[in-house]
Amino acid sequence: MSKTAKIIYTKTDEAPALATYSFLPIVEAFTKTSDIEIEVKDISLAHRILALFPEYLNPEQQVSDALTELGELAKKPEANIIKLPNISASVPQLKAAIKELQNLGYNIPNYPEEANTDKEKEIQQKYNKVKGSAVNPVLREGNSDRRAPKAVKNYAKKNPHSMGAWSPNSKTHVASMNGGDFYSNEKSVTISKAGDVKIVFKDNNGNTTVLKQKTSLLEGEIIDATVMNKKALINFLEAQIKDAKEKNILFSLHMKATMMKVSDPIIFGHAVKVFFKEVFNKHHEVLEKIGVEENNGFGDLISKIKTLPEDLKTEIETDIKTCFKNGPSLAMVNSDKGITNLHVPSDVIIDASMPAMIRTSGQMWNAEGKLQDTKAVIPDSSYASIYQATINFCKEHGAFDPTTMGTVPNVGLMAQKAEEYGSHDKTFEITANGVVQVIDESNHILIEHNVETGDIWRMCQVKDAPIQDWIKLAVKRAKSSQTPAIFWLDENRAHDAEIIKKINLYLPKLDTKGLDIQIMSPKNATLYTLKRLKDGLDTISVTGNVLRDFLTDLFPILELGTSAKMLSIVPLMNGGGLFETGAGGSAPKHVQQFNEEGHLRWDSLGEFLALAVSLEHLGETNNNSKALILAETLDDATDMFLDNKKSPSRKVGELDNRGSHYYLALYWAEALSKQNKDIELKDKFTKIALALKENEQTILNELNGAQGKPVDLGGYYEPNEDLTKNAMRPSTTFNQIIKSID
Numbered sequence: 001m002s003k004t005a006k007i008i009y010t011k012t013d014e015a016p017a018l019a020t021y022s023f024l025p026i027v028e029a030f031t032k033t034s035d036i037e038i039e040v041k042d043i044s045l046a047h048r049i050l051a052l053f054p055e056y057l058n059p060e061q062q063v064s065d066a067l068t069e070l071g072e073l074a075k076k077p078e079a080n081i082i083k084l085p086n087i088s089a090s091v092p093q094l095k096a097a098i099k100e101l102q103n104l105g106y107n108i109p110n111y112p113e114e115a116n117t118d119k120e121k122e123i124q125q126k127y128n129k130v131k132g133s134a135v136n137p138v139l140r141e142g143n144s145d146r147r148a149p150k151a152v153k154n155y156a157k158k159n160p161h162s163m164g165a166w167s168p169n170s171k172t173h174v175a176s177m178n179g180g181d182f183y184s185n186e187k188s189v190t191i192s193k194a195g196d197v198k199i200v201f202k203d204n205n206g207n208t209t210v211l212k213q214k215t216s217l218l219e220g221e222i223i224d225a226t227v228m229n230k231k232a233l234i235n236f237l238e239a240q241i242k243d244a245k246e247k248n249i250l251f252s253l254h255m256k257a258t259m260m261k262v263s264d265p266i267i268f269g270h271a272v273k274v275f276f277k278e279v280f281n282k283h284h285e286v287l288e289k290i291g292v293e294e295n296n297g298f299g300d301l302i303s304k305i306k307t308l309p310e311d312l313k314t315e316i317e318t319d320i321k322t323c324f325k326n327g328p329s330l331a332m333v334n335s336d337k338g339i340t341n342l343h344v345p346s347d348v349i350i351d352a353s354m355p356a357m358i359r360t361s362g363q364m365w366n367a368e369g370k371l372q373d374t375k376a377v378i379p380d381s382s383y384a385s386i387y388q389a390t391i392n393f394c395k396e397h398g399a400f401d402p403t404t405m406g407t408v409p410n411v412g413l414m415a416q417k418a419e420e421y422g423s424h425d426k427t428f429e430i431t432a433n434g435v436v437q438v439i440d441e442s443n444h445i446l447i448e449h450n451v452e453t454g455d456i457w458r459m460c461q462v463k464d465a466p467i468q469d470w471i472k473l474a475v476k477r478a479k480s481s482q483t484p485a486i487f488w489l490d491e492n493r494a495h496d497a498e499i500i501k502k503i504n505l506y507l508p509k510l511d512t513k514g515l516d517i518q519i520m521s522p523k524n525a526t527l528y529t530l531k532r533l534k535d536g537l538d539t540i541s542v543t544g545n546v547l548r549d550f551l552t553d554l555f556p557i558l559e560l561g562t563s564a565k566m567l568s569i570v571p572l573m574n575g576g577g578l579f580e581t582g583a584g585g586s587a588p589k590h591v592q593q594f595n596e597e598g599h600l601r602w603d604s605l606g607e608f609l610a611l612a613v614s615l616e617h618l619g620e621t622n623n624n625s626k627a628l629i630l631a632e633t634l635d636d637a638t639d640m641f642l643d644n645k646k647s648p649s650r651k652v653g654e655l656d657n658r659g660s661h662y663y664l665a666l667y668w669a670e671a672l673s674k675q676n677k678d679i680e681l682k683d684k685f686t687k688i689a690l691a692l693k694e695n696e697q698t699i700l701n702e703l704n705g706a707q708g709k710p711v712d713l714g715g716y717y718e719p720n721e722d723l724t725k726n727a728m729r730p731s732t733t734f735n736q737i738i739k740s741i742d
């Protein structure tokens with residue numbers, strides 16, 4: 001008999017966290033039959049915040065730093081982690097979470113927007129640790145393998161989701177800078193000898209400031225640095241606002257303010273300031289006094305002016321209305337509630353928002369709740385060409401047809417904080433005109449940029465071992481699926497040129513006989529891949545970290561309707577496995593619907609797929625045959641689940657997330673009862689399958705009966721444990737059957 005092995009199941013935020021209250025008890029009950037321990041680690045935003053401040057909390061309120069523990073575990077061979085999507089918090093979300101925790105009696109400090117004292121600086125630094133993409137880079141100690149499993153792809157072909165038609169006359173387009181951006185200013189070097197570098201800023205008056213004292217680099221590591229020029233950015237934004245107005249199309253800004261948590265909120269803030277230029281110019285002093293932070297969005301402006309005397313507030317509101325009147329219409333996040341594209345930096349996140357637009361005829365919602373052509377503003381041009389190429393393709397050929405299109409799996413470079421993931425502590429908003437230099441221990445200047453006040457300078461790094469691992473993974477996937485693989489790299493980009501050198505060095509050392517492996521610029525790779533995709537052919541995209549993120553939403557959303565149905569594996573470099581559930585996020589809109597009408601439309605298919613591969617990994621690494629049977633039967637159950645269309649519906653009163661879990665449990669138990677490899681499991685689950693089937697109607701009545709009314713969970717970031725448990729497990733009959741599994 002194998003010894004008990006452990007799977008870590010992460011507790012996160014929003015919709016996936018709610019789904020966990022229903023699904024996890026099923027997982028625990030099924031796996032405890034087979035020497036498998038499920039350990040829950042809470043890495044929700046709320047718990048990550050609490051873990052920062054033990055000294056502010058009573059002993060019974062203190063929580064362990066689960067994320068750091070998991071980050072350590074991810075480097076060990078025994079790691080087997082199921083990772084659900086979590087909130088990568090923008091500052092407005094962070095502040096809301098802090099307030100909620102304070103109201104619950106946790107005496108944590110406020111987020112100091114401006115840190116003046118040492119104490120405030122210390123607190124701000126701590127909070128910065130949980131801001132933005134603070135979880136994924138810590139756990140992703142391996143590269144990314146994301147693809148649509150065959151069963152899911154076949155299901156989508158047989159049951160296509162809706163696709164908005166494309167008109168060749170669509171005015172929708174992408175707008176990016178022609179110069180002065182990160183793309184055009186990038187410089188890159190490969191380090192020939194391990195050592196430390198220092199980043200310094202020398203202003204034009206001869207003053208030197210050390211921006212970062214020490215960054216340790218390994219031999220063969222690639223570093224790159226670049227700068228976004230503030231003046232060029234502002235000119236660009238002004239021109240785009242004017243052009244959107246003239247063309248009578250929506251203005252919509254698409255950023256990744258969560259993943260690029262330092263640079264992108266600043267760029268977002270410039271867009272807010274330019275759009276509401278008259279307000280910010282005229283009321284500069286007042287807005288400064290009440291602490292309006294444009295980087296936190298237009299929402300910050302409208303909430304903070306509420307504190308002003310009535311007449312001043314009205315004057316500013318009138319000036320805001322004039323900006324709306326004179327400017328182009330803004331794309332809306334929620335037209336019913338008047339939430340615009342510029343309200344909060346985390347409401348429109350490029351990876352999901354651009355594909356959603358492309359799926360919807362290239363249109364977004366306007367303030368009247370109608371769809372309209374859009375100018376998608378993506379200031380930096382490094383990766384924007386892929387969306388323009390896709391839009392052009394749709395204009396020429398019409399929308400893709402999910403019943404016939406091929407698939408685009410991705411192999412993404414991200415291990416050990418590769419590329420932009422590791423840029424956070426090396427991104428700076430420049431305070432004066434001068435020069436930024438990266439200097440090695442022998443005082444050689446490796447990279448140098450002339451900069452001006454307000455420019456955003458950043459440096460990234462990627463180590464040699466992750467690059468080698470990524471190339472191997474690409475070859476492995478190309479071989480096992482017999483699919484062409486394209487490296488999406490732009491030889492004219494400094495960083496990509498260094499990566500291409502490594503590919504040319506390492507690829508010939510691998511067995512690539514019979515494989516079709518090519519390198520193309522992102523734009524050409526898009527055109528090549530889209531053509532094949534339309535013709536029903538598959539093509540693996542092998543990309544850096546940002547394109548990994550973009551493409552693993554773009555293609556799944558076009559092919560499957562959502563990225564939630566992706567198999568998302570991170571083979572950890574030290575032998576463990578990180579199994580992510582889908583390629584999407586935590587679906588805040590789903591929580592809103594659940595709160596309002598008691599229906600959770602979150603689809604847990606990603607969790608089912610991740611659990612199956614996690615069990616398979618556990619079975620193989622621990623010699624646990626029962627785990628392998630659980631994995632196989634879970635895959636069978638998922639096939640049944642898809643065939644019988646038991647995914648959650650979008651509509652209240654119909655099957656939701658909880659009901660979908662009942663069917664998964666039923667099909668899993670049935671599959672276990674049908675297999676003959678393990679009689680103990682067969683006997684155990686035959687009883688359970690029968691009980692679940694016999695009680696189908698009662699269970700569905702109990703589950704669906706819980707819908708149709710508002711649900712109070714007692715909190716958003718830290719929902720009340722009992723209230724959530726009761727809300728997510730409303731069928732006593734189902735709960736008792738699950739409990740009876742021994």
Ligand SMILES: NC(=O)C1=CN([C@@H]2O[C@H](COP(=O)(O)OP(=O)(O)OC[C@H]3O[C@@H](n4cnc5c(N)ncnc54)[C@H](OP(=O)(O)O)[C@@H]3O)[C@@H](O)[C@H]2O)C=CC1
Pocket residue numbers: 084085086087088089136258346347348349352353562563564582583584585586587588589590601602603604606
């Ligand atoms: N791996 C991770 O940890 C990731 C975390 N995030 C975080 O998630 C949050 C939300 O990001 P956002 O950009 O809105 O992207 P999401 O993927 O969360 O949401 C976009 C839309 O995708 C659909 N969707 C996503 N997951 C599911 C699912 N399981 N079942 C059904 N539909 C689904 C929903 O469409 P509909 O509303 O039409 O039902 C949803 O509104 C942010 O805080 C972001 O930082 C984002 C990506 C990855």
Ligand SMILES: O=C(O)CCC(=O)C(=O)O
Pocket residue numbers: 088132133134136137258259351548549552583584
């Ligand atoms: O880490 C994040 O903030 C989001 C990551 C993401 O969107 C992805 O991995 O697809």
Ligand SMILES: [Mg+2]
Pocket residue numbers: 351352549550552553583584
């Ligand atoms: Mg993503």
